[in-house]
Amino acid sequence: MPDRESILGDISFFSEILKKSGYKSVPFGVAEIIDNSIDAGASEVLVIGESVGNKIRQIGFLDNGSGMDREFLKKCLQVGAHFEVGSLNKRRGKFGFGLPGASAAHGNIVEVYSWQKREKGGVYKVSLNVDRLNDGIPHPQLVDGLPAPYEELRTTNTVIKRRGDVAVGPIDFKSNGTLVLWKGCERITPKTTHVLFQNHLGPDLSRLFRHFITRDPYSVERFLGCNITLVYNLEEGRECTVTPLLPNDPLYVMSDHRYVSDFSFELHNKYEKSFHLNGAEITVRFSLSPKEVRQKYKGRCKINTELGRNLGISIVREGREIDFGDFNFCDPSEDRNRFWGCEIMFTKAADDFFGVPANKQHVDMLKKAYEVEGVDEYPEDAPLEDLPIWLTLERVVGVRGVLSEFLKILRGYGSRPKPGGDSGGIIIIEGVPGETADIVDDEGEDDGDSTSGGEVSTADEVARQNALEELLSKGYDDPTEGQIERYLNHKVVLEYAAMGSSSGFMDVRLKHGLCILKINTESCFYEHVLSEIADISEDHARGVELLLLSYARCMDLHRTYESYPQFPRVLAKWNSKAEEFLHSHYDGDE
Numbered sequence: 001m002p003d004r005e006s007i008l009g010d011i012s013f014f015s016e017i018l019k020k021s022g023y024k025s026v027p028f029g030v031a032e033i034i035d036n037s038i039d040a041g042a043s044e045v046l047v048i049g050e051s052v053g054n055k056i057r058q059i060g061f062l063d064n065g066s067g068m069d070r071e072f073l074k075k076c077l078q079v080g081a082h083f084e085v086g087s088l089n090k091r092r093g094k095f096g097f098g099l100p101g102a103s104a105a106h107g108n109i110v111e112v113y114s115w116q117k118r119e120k121g122g123v124y125k126v127s128l129n130v131d132r133l134n135d136g137i138p139h140p141q142l143v144d145g146l147p148a149p150y151e152e153l154r155t156t157n158t159v160i161k162r163r164g165d166v167a168v169g170p171i172d173f174k175s176n177g178t179l180v181l182w183k184g185c186e187r188i189t190p191k192t193t194h195v196l197f198q199n200h201l202g203p204d205l206s207r208l209f210r211h212f213i214t215r216d217p218y219s220v221e222r223f224l225g226c227n228i229t230l231v232y233n234l235e236e237g238r239e240c241t242v243t244p245l246l247p248n249d250p251l252y253v254m255s256d257h258r259y260v261s262d263f264s265f266e267l268h269n270k271y272e273k274s275f276h277l278n279g280a281e282i283t284v285r286f287s288l289s290p291k292e293v294r295q296k297y298k299g300r301c302k303i304n305t306e307l308g309r310n311l312g313i314s315i316v317r318e319g320r321e322i323d324f325g326d327f328n329f330c331d332p333s334e335d336r337n338r339f340w341g342c343e344i345m346f347t348k349a350a351d352d353f354f355g356v357p358a359n360k361q362h363v364d365m366l367k368k369a370y371e372v373e374g375v376d377e378y379p380e381d382a383p384l385e386d387l388p389i390w391l392t393l394e395r396v397v398g399v400r401g402v403l404s405e406f407l408k409i410l411r412g413y414g415s416r417p418k419p420g421g422d423s424g425g426i427i428i429i430e431g432v433p434g435e436t437a438d439i440v441d442d443e444g445e446d447d448g449d450s451t452s453g454g455e456v457s458t459a460d461e462v463a464r465q466n467a468l469e470e471l472l473s474k475g476y477d478d479p480t481e482g483q484i485e486r487y488l489n490h491k492v493v494l495e496y497a498a499m500g501s502s503s504g505f506m507d508v509r510l511k512h513g514l515c516i517l518k519i520n521t522e523s524c525f526y527e528h529v530l531s532e533i534a535d536i537s538e539d540h541a542r543g544v545e546l547l548l549l550s551y552a553r554c555m556d557l558h559r560t561y562e563s564y565p566q567f568p569r570v571l572a573k574w575n576s577k578a579e580e581f582l583h584s585h586y587d588g589d590e
Helices: 011-019 026-039 070-075 098-106 130-135 150-154 193-208 291-296 302-309 335-339 348-354 389-396 399-411 461-473 481-488 524-536 538-560 566-585
Strands: 044-052 055-063 109-115 123-129 141-143 157-162 165-172 177-183 227-232 241-244 269-277 280-288 313-317 320-325 340-346 426-430 438-440 492-497 506-511 514-520
Touching (some): 026 055, 026 098, 026 193, 157 241, 193 227, 193 241, 193 320, 269 389, 335 340, 340 348, 340 399, 461 514, 524 538
Parallel strands (some): 044 227, 426 492
Antiparallel strands (some): 109 123, 280 340
């Protein structure tokens, strides 16, 4: 008698484990089947939905890959089976879990049909009933053909028409191929066929498999190309719906991404770096849109909805995306993050380093690592393989640093148009953090009181010294007489400066001869209000500037008209209400 017990007790209980195998969405389960098709060298994959009424009844996956012989087919529904497809390595497979796990997670019965040219047209079938695991997996059986409507697709040069026009084909499925049928689909949500296919499978599979369905040279050189087409309502007398997938590229660097006809996403910056770790190649790519694109696509619109769905970092394993999120590298609530893209791509040799689980739909080792681990325990000379993955990425690529620089550019409240002659003589110190400031001259007449409350002559040494000091603090090594005079002759000077997130959104300083209004570029007002307005309209942004300048001018003038006690009360009330508004609407992030 054996002196050991099997790790499995009642094998029928294992069916509940398979049913709840943790696929976070239907597209990720579908992706496991498409992975197998690509591994088999398929150039065409059809995902076909069959309905009863409007409800999904079963889903079929038909490909023209190398097919499986009887020995291969015998093992394909076993958990933990390892094999090769013809001469192609199972690049995506690792645990032998994808086909049985994904199928059982979405329906109680899965059938697999496969055929090869050397079998002289013979079609072999295996099946698995998740509720009858004790019966085991029957050996492959030779069958007369595929169930309808798949046999008709297999025995002809497949052409699928939509509204009388050819939508797909001709495709040869007769020589070699495989059909996987999910029957019942009890655990698929949503259950309405067109909602499932158009709103979920379409956009998600387009992103998960973008590197395989694109014609972009970068991906074509690295991955085996494949067409993936969604089809439903493929019944006699009904007009079928056919959707060939186009790449949904969160970096928007692919020339054929699915919204290429709607907008042109010219790149402002593109950066890529690769390195090797324990034999695995890891590549990190970034992209950033220019200001013109950010200004063009604003507000509620189709493109911004799409950009919002693609906000985050894409994790790509062996060409297929397996995870997407912020991973604590960025703030997903910050809308401007939709205008950059980041992709971290690696080969399966890095699975353990990234923490790839059996169902290949997330990376465990990159989750919120910054919140639980510090850098003090990892010396600078520590081997990369001994570091947590987030720290390796930071030291080799500087992911957080690159994204921080991108966000500075996106937050940058750039050059403003020169104010008109009715602006009251305003001078603006232009500049974004990290850029050189410059003075924009204003030729408006100075016909009012000076910022000191009385007349100030350019010969006033105290005022001149104040202006000189301010210019020197702004990086002017040797201010000219013209710059000093322009600085003094304006009633209010507007500056943009980083003053810290804990400081107020603006500050007014009154010096002899000068009234200086500073806007804090690290405040929520600058980030969520002023910059947002600037993205929509420079004219509107200038209007807000003028309002703030008027406030600063009032603070200055009340020294001259201090016999009017309402001045300080009005100003204090205005300031408190503004602060209250910002904190109530932006959760006190300032």
